[in-house]
Amino acid sequence: MKAKALWITAPFQAxxxxxxxxxxxxxxxxxxxxxxxxxxxTERLVFSGRVPESQWPAMRAPLQYGDFPAPLSYxxxxxxxxxxxxxxxxxxxxxxxxxxxxxxxAPAAMCIPIPDDVPDRRAVLGANMETAVNILWxxxxxxxxRVLVVGxxxxxxxxxxxxxxxxxxxxxxxxxxxxxxAIAEDFGASFCAPEDAPGERDLVIHAxxxxxxxxxxxxxxxxxxxxxxxxxxxxRLAELPLGEAxxxxxxxxxxxxxxxxxxxxxxxxxxxxxxxxxxxxxxDARLDALLGPDTAFADLPQALDALxxxxxxxxxxxxxxxxxxxx
Numbered sequence: 001m002k003a004k005a006l007w008i009t010a011p012f013q014a015x016x017x018x019x020x021x022x023x024x025x026x027x028x029x030x031x032x033x034x035x036x037x038x039x040x041x042t043e044r045l046v047f048s049g050r051v052p053e054s055q056w057p058a059m060r061a062p063l064q065y066g067d068f069p070a071p072l073s074y075x076x077x078x079x080x081x082x083x084x085x086x087x088x089x090x091x092x093x094x095x096x097x098x099x100x101x102x103x104x105x106a107p108a109a110m111c112i113p114i115p116d117d118v119p120d121r122r123a124v125l126g127a128n129m130e131t132a133v134n135i136l137w138x139x140x141x142x143x144x145x146r147v148l149v150v151g152x153x154x155x156x157x158x159x160x161x162x163x164x165x166x167x168x169x170x171x172x173x174x175x176x177x178x179x180x181x182a183i184a185e186d187f188g189a190s191f192c193a194p195e196d197a198p199g200e201r202d203l204v205i206h207a208x209x210x211x212x213x214x215x216x217x218x219x220x221x222x223x224x225x226x227x228x229x230x231x232x233x234x235x236r237l238a239e240l241p242l243g244e245a246x247x248x249x250x251x252x253x254x255x256x257x258x259x260x261x262x263x264x265x266x267x268x269x270x271x272x273x274x275x276x277x278x279x280x281x282x283x284d285a286r287l288d289a290l291l292g293p294d295t296a297f298a299d300l301p302q303a304l305d306a307l308x309x310x311x312x313x314x315x316x317x318x319x320x321x322x323x324x325x326x327x
Contacts, residue, residue: 001030003103006300009071011049014301017073022105029085029094029108036100037077037124037291038320041153041209041232044308046074052235058259062097063106075099079123080324082111089113095126095279102297102324112275117283121291121321125158128319130258130278131230132158137262138254139228141203144168148201149189150217151208152180154290154319155230157187159205161287164188172198174216175208177316183289201225211238218251226252290318297324 001021008014024030042059045051049069051059056068066072078098082089086108094111098104114123132155141147141163149160152175160173164187173184174197181191192198194213200222206214209231217227218241256262261269269277295303300322307320 001103003101004297005065005073005102006075006100006297006304007066007071007073008047011070012047012305014047014304016298016301021103024084024105027086027108028105029082029089029111030103030105031078031080031094031096031098031111032083032103033078033080033101033297033324034093034120035079035124035324036075036098036322037127038075038100038307038322039077039128039154040308040317040320041155043074045232046072047304047308050235058257061099062110063104064099073099073101077124077127078104079114079120079126080104085111093120093123095123095275097127097275100297100300100322109272112272112279115280115283118279121294122282122285122287123279124321125154125282125287125290125319126275126279127258128154129158129281130275131155132162133274133278133281134258134262135159135205135228135230135256136162137264138256139203139205139226140264141166141169145202146170146198146200146222147172148197148204148217148220149173149184150194150197150204150206150213150220151175151210151231152177152184152191153207153209156205156207157183157290157318158287159207159230160184160189161187161284162281163205179315186286186289203228205230207231209233211236211240214238215241218246218253221249221251224250224252226254228254228256230256232257291321292319293317294321294323297322 076097093114171189173189184191204217204227206217207230
């Protein structure tokens, strides 16, 4: 059986390549893809060739083909149906951390069943929801805390969604894009522009992927508050005010990254269990507001640049969805 796969061949260049699929072994599954999601922050860095060489091992996707900087096939948000494999998976809809291919063979242990109440299109948020879960495990929010989320991209909004389910939080979300207001408020937060962000926060989650956003997060943190850095800057440097009140206020700056289960749950939850939890949290139809636009897989090489880096003033998508032929 042959499949088609999206390959990045050079910075800002992509194409579909045909490749042979291996015959699945006893611990593997053959999956026909129905949808995949584009994680714009990370995939923009990969597409533009801006993953630092020092981070090539850390940023390698679990089932990536090829190597940084290019050519490579990258991605980690595939949804499909198992056509051959272990009996407990055969015919089931699954999520897998796999690049954008119209069919693939993957380890059965990495094919996580999707709950019946989660449609394929929404299930592409599984990897980003897993990241949001890990962020909360690192942040350890408490009932009644004053919390600010800086940056309302997909991850920031999913973090806002999870925080909005905790009773008693004074929860705010801020972004330069006012079109994110309705989603943030629907998820239980008050929305503001960065210049209006409230101060004296016990917890600030930074997810804007900008040095300005991280400086704002530090400035809005109260005494002995903590800033959880959920962005990844690639090869860019961030200049931070670590003089001024940083020490006097005894602030904590905490990094979080989904490659490892957060210490709060490490040894108690596997990666697979964490992903299964994330998929179960996608049953809420309000999360559909994060999805789109939809792009046919056949059109993806030509559409990728505009999806990842729309021109200034154009609508900034949250999670573009790749759709695959039913044939």
